Amino acid sequence: MKKYWKVTATIIITVLSFGIFYMNVAMSAEHFPELVIQTKTGDKEEIRDIVLEGSYTDISSNNYLSSRFKLTADGSEYNNRSFLSEIIGQPDTRIKELQEEYRSFMRGKIPSETFFTENSEFLAYARADYKIDSLRSSDFTFEVSVLNKSNNSTNSFTIQVPVSEELDHIYVEEVQMIEEELHIITQNSMRNGHDYTNENHIYTVDLKEQKISEHETILQVASGHDDIQVDSHLIRRSASGAAEQLLLVKSEYEIIEDVESHRLEQLNKELISYNLVTKEKEEINLPDTLNLEENEIRFFDGSSVYFVNKEGHVTPYNLAEEQTGEAFDLQLSFEPDQQPPMITVKDEKLYAVNVSNTAQNNPGIVVADVQTGDTLYDGEIVLKGDSSESAGDYELYIYEIVVR
Structure with a gap:
């Protein structure tokens, strides 16, 4: 029996570790504050379909551990902090809905909304995979799977x-399905000897033939010089439905070296449009009032781009008509150097929420009519009842707003 004492001791320690972990989780869960959306003006029905995802950090205890939560009009719910969820995380709201509705299709797929696209006929998934050896990444492939909702059949292939x-590296930024063609939009790091470039690519997949029918580089960004940084990214838009047009921002910065750190000073920004159907690419010439130095693009609904500055001034810009829409101000308070609010647009309504907030400044949430600019709802996220009395210093960070 002596030779088994190490195994037995290991099992006992493991069991005790799990027990202590769950006891700590249970004890800490009791101290999670209850968050609510408190109405200031407007009809609370306007936020009935909103789901906010964020993190709560108790900075008064000096441990700075964050707890993820989901907040709706009915209150807050903290993620089940099981041992497994601590390792792999919890899926976002939209992924969780897909997992519940299409359980079989979603099984075994990476739970990232980036890799999925859905319309009334299909639910499609695509991600990039590769092997890593001692020298570099290799054997790059796409894993593709498409569910036909009408007959519940699945077409999967690599x-x-x-x-x-x-x-050198590839990352899927977005998946689109238009006219039964699957488009995989990626960010690629390309290698040519000792030189590297970052590129945005589009791969068009023929689902019947299970092959790539077209492949195009839509934007190429050189690595720059030692004191110059250049990057590009897709503009965030609604995950539901399909948009023929993609928007990308190309940014150029100068790296300024200070005594103990460095900072980036913006030199130039370009807004580039690409049409998935016509394959046309063009640079968007914006009016002077919408310069990208003072305004950030916070959302793209497929036809209009929504610019927001740090004061919460919103200006819609219709790409097809090349015209600015009715500008309006969000009824949100801002701290110095705070990020512009996170927004999303659905059914002609704009939903906005402060991104980062502290105990001294409650996060605001606003619903506005995008046509008139009228505020339909104005509220704030607060700690409910006893939670506010017992809470110390804390920070809230909102990283996703979903309208179901």
Whole structure:
């Protein structure tokens, strides 16, 4: 029996570790504050379909551990902090809904909304995979799966990424399905000897033939010089439905070295449009009132771009008509150097919420009519009842707003 004492001791320690972990979780869960959306003006029905996802950090205890929560008109719910969820995390609201509705199709897929697209006929998934050896990444492939909702059939296959011998890294930024063609939009790091470039690519997949029918580089960004940083990114838009048009922002910064750190000073920004159907690319010439130095693009609904500055001034810009819409101000309070609010647009309504807040400044939430600019709802996120009395210093960070 002596030779088994190490195994027995290991099992006992493991069991005790799990027990202590769950006891700590249970004890800490009792101290999670209850968050509510408190109405200031307007009809609370306007926020009935909103889900806010964020994190709560108790900074008074000096441990700075964050707890994820979901907040609706009915109150807050903290994620089940099981041992497994602590390791793999919890899926976002939209992914959780897909997992409940299409349980079989969603099984085994990475729970990131980026890899999915859905319309009335199909639910499609695509992600990039590769092998890592001692020297570099290799054998780049796309894993593709499409569910036909009408007959519940699934078309799944793996295809090789073209020109993968020049790839150093690939990341899927968005998946689109238009006219039964699947488009995979990626951010690629390309290698040519000792030189690297970052590129935005589009791969069009023929689902019947299970092959890539078209492949195009839509934007190429050189690595820049030692004191210059250049990058590009897709503009955030609604995950539901399809948009023929993609928007990308190309930014150029100068790296300024200070005594103990460095900072970035913006030199130039370009807004670039790409049409998935016509394959046309063009730079968008914005009016002077919408310069990208003072305004951030916070949302794209497929036809209009929504610019927001740090004071909460919103200006819609219709791409097809090349015209600015009725500008309006969000009834939100802002601290110095605070990020512009997170917004989303659905059914001609704009939903906005402060991103980062402290105990001294409750996060605001606003619903506005995008046509008139009228505020339909104005509220704030507060700690309910006893929670506010017992809470010390804390921070709230909102990282997603979903309208169901």
